[in-house]
Amino acid sequence: MTHTAEILSVGTELLLGNIANTDAQDVSVALSELGIDVRWHTVVGDNPERVKQAVAVARTRADILIATGGLGPTYDDLTKKTLAEAFGKKLVFHEPSARKIRELYFQRLKTEELPDHALLQAWLPEGCTVFENSCGTAPGCGFEAGGMHVLMLPGPPSECRAMLRTGAVPYLKSLSDSVLVSRNFRIFGIGESSCEQLLRDVMESSENPTLAPYAKEGEVLLRLTAKAGSEEEAGAMMAPLENHVREILGDLIYGVDVDSLEQVVSGLLKERGQTLASAESCTGGLIAKRMTDLPGSSAVFLGGAVTYSTPSKHRVLGVDETLLREKGAVSPETAAAMAEGARALYGADYALSTTGVAGPDSDERGNPVGLVYVALASGRGTVVREFRCGSVRARCRSIAVNHALDMLRRELLGLSQPE
Amino acid sequence: MTHTAEILSVGTELLLGNIANTDAQDVSVALSELGIDVRWHTVVGDNPERVKQAVAVARTRADILIATGGLGPTYDDLTKKTLAEAFGKKLVFHEPSARKIRELYFQRLKTEELPDHALLQAWLPEGCTVFENSCGTAPGCGFEAGGMHVLMLPGPPSECRAMLRTGAVPYLKSLSDSVLVSRNFRIFGIGESSCEQLLRDVMESSENPTLAPYAKEGEVLLRLTAKAGSEEEAGAMMAPLENHVREILGDLIYGVDVDSLEQVVSGLLKERGQTLASAESCTGGLIAKRMTDLPGSSAVFLGGAVTYSTPSKHRVLGVDETLLREKGAVSPETAAAMAEGARALYGADYALSTTGVAGPDSDERGNPVGLVYVALASGRGTVVREFRCGSVRARCRSIAVNHALDMLRRELLGLSQPE
Structure with missing residues (x-):
């Protein structure tokens, strides 16, 4: 019934x-x-x-x-x-x-x-x-x-x-006679409509299992769902579509049935016995907050410096004052120096940094709202990427953190970084 | 009608x-x-x-x-x-x-x-x-x-x-012949039911204006609402009850028609031209995140150190290693040293620190889940308070941040600290 x-x-x-x-x-x-x-x-x-x-x-x-x-x-x-x-x-x-x-x-x-x-x-x-x-x-x-x-x-x-x-x-x-089983593909680095375009054929043609995308804050959730008499039966029904999705989306899928990028990154670090620190300007502690939202995160996340003011980037992280003056707080050079400073300060294997303009106003150098530099420092050197994270403050901060965590995920898995 | x-x-x-x-x-x-x-x-x-x-x-x-x-x-x-x-x-x-x-x-x-x-x-x-x-x-x-x-x-x-x-x-x-005007009292430091007990008489006896409490994450919202022909009339109708509420609740009211404790604290710091830094362990960046959620917070919030691991409390904030060994990371002494360390590191007028056990497990010294020490360092010295913030991780962290911000609010307004 x-x-x-x-x-x-x-x-x-x-x-x-x-x-x-x-x-x-x-x-x-x-x-x-x-x-x-x-x-x-x-x-x-x-x-x-x-x-x-x-x-x-x-x-x-x-x-x-x-x-x-x-x-x-x-x-x-x-x-x-x-x-x-x-x-x-x-x-x-x-x-x-x-x-x-x-x-x-x-x-x-x-x-x-x-x-x-x-x-x-x-x-x-x-x-x-x-x-x-x-x-x-x-x-x-x-x-x-x-x-x-x-x-x-x-x-x-x-x-x-x-x-x-x-x-x-x-x-x-105990009241239900059928089970609905879902696989939730978590996807970062592609929008909902591009995702839909790539998978339109199978989305439209399949009724059970179904495949549907949902836009989430800066990422996409793709849900594959089958209704069947048992979990096993549902699993078997979903397998071909699951393989198809993996083939099409590849490493844009950061996890299946996981909660968040930070959970994936934390798991990867734990497996490797490695540690992370952060240095945050525009994201104001959100990397640290999200990493420490996870119980047991102390094994991998050593801590982070929120250096919101420009002088604190020098005082706390040792970013060179001349560099700050010449290149500005929002620059790839400062992002790199922040990540390297945090890595040394905390003695971590990896450090992520963010510096950008979360809005509502552009900065004094005319950098536009939404521009964020993210750097990842490790024993293999430092990489910096530039992102546009949108003009809504809270959303911009959250997307910048996603980019930072995804950079680390890609580094840990030996995948290429986004252009 | x-x-x-x-x-x-x-x-x-x-x-x-x-x-x-x-x-x-x-x-x-x-x-x-x-x-x-x-x-x-x-x-x-x-x-x-x-x-x-x-x-x-x-x-x-x-x-x-x-x-x-x-x-x-x-x-x-x-x-x-x-x-x-x-x-x-x-x-x-x-x-x-x-x-x-x-x-x-x-x-x-x-x-x-x-x-x-x-x-x-x-x-x-x-x-x-x-x-x-x-x-x-x-x-x-x-x-x-x-x-x-x-x-x-x-x-x-x-x-x-x-x-x-x-x-x-x-x-x-064009259809409505009356306006509804509300005053929202934001209250921290007392639960919904205690608040109601203090105000039950007036809550039950008054129909217009009405007075009703709402529990919010770790705080209480008390809403006074009047229905009248005009805003002025509504204001006049509410005035006696508003005075009564202020008399009964006093400085437990942290603001009226404001958004949050951080907004109030940020406003007070701005008025005084003073600055804040943070040193967070169990709250993992949430003080920094909430302070920097506010646009324009760079005028008052210099930054914060998230020192999640015990060694980082020494490395980043200069907390004495002997103290950490003898008293432990979760202790009033460490909380005080963290706040003082952050104040010096960032060169801020005030620094708030948190160290505690956000759960799900108690720490290796047997400190119970929910125990949090909050310290406030300023030019007038350092005060430390002990709080029980509940056993649900996210809620514990959020309540601990409320306590920290309320301590600063009380300091800035010259009010006594809670026992």
Whole structure:
């Protein structure tokens, strides 16, 4: 049987536009991966009458209802009570959840007494499967009632995401009779439309498996998906198309089913027992931030110098003052000297540097917004490349970091650098 | 008369989770500012039957319907046709839009002939107000039918945002007889539920203006909102409550209608002509990244050293090796030495440092996950504080940076540091 799902997000902050509904996005991704057809998203405010109305509508058109938000301890957190009522379920006190809540407040948050309504969170629909909250206080749950599967997840995105993985997905897996298996090709160095042009034939002709490109911040995600009775069967169905994609895109594919360029680069360095340092101007710490986002990154990433001001490029990295004066902070020569300075300072095998104009304005030498030099220093010398990273500040910084990490990936794999 | 609105976003990519529904967010913000009550968001796929179903539901509960997406020239762009049918409107050919479309394709996109369905975009509901698209090809529109105001905006976020401003807002302004004005108090150092406990009386008793807290990553947003005939009137209505909030929360409020702690800190430094540097271990560049996210930050932020490995704390920041060996990398002494080292290295007025255990595992000395020392070095000496930042890596890092920036804010304003 095929399931159809509706996601019901509860929160006035969504209707006011304070935040985007990323919970619905995260839940949609997870459900699609399970082969569950998401047909509707509904957002409603913290108002019990309207939540009930939304539930009544959802019952006419879906058999899985995933509610997000409104599970917390404050007076506007009404999802659990309202949905339990709508589905004729009593709320019962769940002692293990209460214990976890007390523990969290007393031991980790060091509060002296429990806030008034904290334990309201431990009241859950009778007979439900409880989903533990690994990142917050409010547990979630899943139950079946009136021919519908109802799941409740917390609103804060990090809590929602974690509980999706540990609670909701296992719960939903048992409801689905087919699996949807995907391979996600991560591609850097080519745009979405060029990628589509290269693969148009197979994209248009294949229905199962399907092949579809998605533009991501400065890169492309190409997703190959097969629906089948088992993972093995899906794998076999995908194999010919997978080979075709690899043949066409070659080393533009930086990984399959990986999270990011930094994850790939970090893995390669770990395998080789080598280390990295960074020297950042226009990217302002984003290389370091992204490398250290990865748990366990201390084995490969020694650190980095953010030298945002021109004097600090000399003071911290030892970039020659004459060079800075003559060539300017945004120049291939400065990029090279920064990378070499960081490599020596940290004693690393490799160092990446960035210097450029992230905007909104061009620099005092008239360098245009979006111009970034990236250098990679290693025992084999230093290479510098010039990139245009676009005129939107945040995007420019993020694309510059992608270029830097991809340069290192290519160096580590012995591939040629982009022109 | 008060209007209630529903936003209907059309696009299978939303239901697959490929993108978040930022159009609904943008429209919500714009409508809230006009005093129009947004009661529902609905998302539906590129399926005419279900779009019609969604319209039928919306007609029972709103008198303004804003549709986003599905106005383009491809076969799955069905919003205009479907909504026109649902409201009994004929589509008529709009020559000025057709002219603009031709112009765009031939002159700006340099195509040699018009793509097959390009001119479909110029067919619009009879008698509608046409909204020009300044960033793309598909025009939008607004019309009244069956007691409902129906507006259609394009899906690509930049087009939607631009047309909101130039087309939809002017159209809607004439329908609204009140404005909604908000003050956003940004609060750090107290949780959402404690904040609510302190202000419960006024939160529960006041209907206009309203006061509501929202948890944000490691901080609280408290929003005071009044609905009135004019901005002045709203301001006067809010004043007593605003004073009350300031009295109760005092210096826990780091700003009103500001974006972030880093924005406040950067502003204070700019006013004083002072500079900041950072020395980061567990936060791995996030202080630097957040400071340099702000355009123009080079005036106050000189740079920062990310010293992720223990040896780099000595090599780059000159932290004493004996101290590192005896006290460990995660210690108040190391935090202080790091901040002092960065201050000297960059020649800054202030330096912030972080060292701690971001997880997922405790460190080799048994320091627990979430323990972070933050130090602030200045001409007046160095202060160090110990914080517990939670056990989720990304959140721990982000909260640690908030603590660091708040310490600097307090120092700059001459406020006491938290215990």
